[in-house]
Amino acid sequence: xxxxxxxxxxxxxxxxxxxxxxxxxxxxxxxxxxxxxxxxxxxxxxxxxxxxxxxxxxxxxxxxx
Amino acid sequence: xxxxxxxxxxxxxxxxxxxxxxxxxxxxxxxxxxxxxxxxxxxxxxxxxxxxxxxxxxxxxxxxxxxxxxxxxxxxxxxxxxxxxxxxxxxxxxxxxxxxxxxxxxxxxxxxxxxxxxxxxxxxxxxxxxxxxxxxxxxxxxxxxxxxxxxxxxxxxxxxxxxxxxxxxxxxxxxxxxxxxxxxxxxxxxxxxxxx
Numbered sequence: 001x002x003x004x005x006x007x008x009x010x011x012x013x014x015x016x017x018x019x020x021x022x023x024x025x026x027x028x029x030x031x032x033x034x035x036x037x038x039x040x041x042x043x044x045x046x047x048x049x050x051x052x053x054x055x056x057x058x059x060x061x062x063x064x065x
Numbered sequence: 066x067x068x069x070x071x072x073x074x075x076x077x078x079x080x081x082x083x084x085x086x087x088x089x090x091x092x093x094x095x096x097x098x099x100x101x102x103x104x105x106x107x108x109x110x111x112x113x114x115x116x117x118x119x120x121x122x123x124x125x126x127x128x129x130x131x132x133x134x135x136x137x138x139x140x141x142x143x144x145x146x147x148x149x150x151x152x153x154x155x156x157x158x159x160x161x162x163x164x165x166x167x168x169x170x171x172x173x174x175x176x177x178x179x180x181x182x183x184x185x186x187x188x189x190x191x192x193x194x195x196x197x198x199x200x201x202x203x204x205x206x207x208x209x210x211x212x213x214x215x216x217x218x219x220x221x222x223x224x225x226x227x228x229x230x231x232x233x234x235x236x237x238x239x240x241x242x243x244x245x246x247x248x249x250x251x252x253x254x255x256x257x258x259x260x261x
Contacts, residue, residue: 003146010142014135021131025124028254037250044246052138053239058086 013051020044082229089233093240096203100244103196107251110188115256117181118193119174123253126169127245130204133162134242141235147225149218156215159238163208171201196248203241210234 001009024040027033049055136159143151174197182190214234217223223231 003142003148006142006145007139010135010138013138014131017131017134018128021124021127024250024254025120028250029120034255037254041247041250045243048134048239048243048246052134053236053243055090058090 009051013047017044017047078227078229085229085233089236093236096240097244099199100247103192103199104247104251107192107196110192111256113256114189115254115258116178116189116193116252117258118253119177120253122169122174122177123249126166126174127249129162129166129169130242130245133159133166134239136162137235137238141228141231144218144223144228144231145225149221149223152223152231153215153218156211156218160208160211160215163204163211163238167201167204167208170197193252196252200241200244200248203244207234207238207241210237 020040020043024037027036027040136155140152140155140159143149143155175194178190178193182193184190184194211234214223214230217230
């Protein structure tokens, strides 16, 4: 993958994480849907594991870049 | 024969890379059990209640850590493509954001929370200070790790082909972020503030 594409990926994931964090805060203040908060936390963690930590590299053995 | 000896170190590095990655992930897995224990303790001791904390400050420190993860990712992508300057700049920003997070939690949030409870005044304080304290300690070690990687980067020890230390540091930093992804709602958002 080209550098610009990888950087763009990073930006997109960051924006999604920021929106989810905002939604999390709003949900806690306005709706108090605790189950939804847990689901958002799991989704955020999955995104970081997959796109920032490159979990799949452990089994694929590639350079990742 | 000469070609064989020249290629050998490169092949050796890549064969070790797989083991290094597996070892790092096993470390992360073992470390995560500590945080899972603290997470479960929070719900066991406090249930549907949460400590009285400054919501805005919680959102600010969470945002700071999130932004630091973004720059950490940029640092890794930069060095993977041979952009040493971009790598150094992003690493430095990540370090500064990590220190900002520490100041926000330990320097500001702890004294504010201390007006309502202390580490030894009951389950609320014990849970809050243990969870944030253990996490802050990991952020601190992450900043130290980053400073070593930054210093080595300035010396030109990393290249597009060889930057395992940067990858390890990046994963450790993101792991600390993942922990906070769960700690933030557990401490600041889920539950109601206990009366009195």
